[in-house]
Amino acid sequence: MTGGKPRSPRGTKYEKAEFPVFEFPVVGKARYEYTTGEALGRFLAGLKEGKILGTYCAKCGRVFVPPRMYCSYCFREVDGWVEARDEGVVVTGVMSYISATRARLERPVAVGVVKLDVPGRQFDDHF
Secondary structure, X not given: OOOOOXXXXXXXXXXXXXOOOOOOOOOOOOOOOOOOHHHHHHHHHHHHOOOEEEEEOOOOOOEEOOOOOEOXXXXXXXXXEEEEOOOXXXXXXXXXXXXXXXXXXXXXXXXEEEEEOOOOOXXXXXX
16 A cells, blocks of 8 residues: 555545446347357257256256256266156246247246156255
């Protein structure tokens, strides 16, 4: 510290004029490619075949759908792949009048969270 008056604990006060807002219109379309990676690529390929694939961690017993390559609880690589049945238990649900693009829907759609059934494995109760 070089001396002098200490800084305010609330930070430095700035005026709006010091931070002008720049606006510009977006014209045209942006094209991009998205690389799915190993886990999501295999998951999507499984969906094309009518399968719901996930990964599991043998240490904590958690199953991940969509799959992950590393357990976010144990911080280690997952131990393998499992196939979930196409049935489960509805944990929560809602009727939505708004689409994914935030447009109003003429007819509502049901949106829910389903706890899938994986033979020999238990899903975590916390999502």
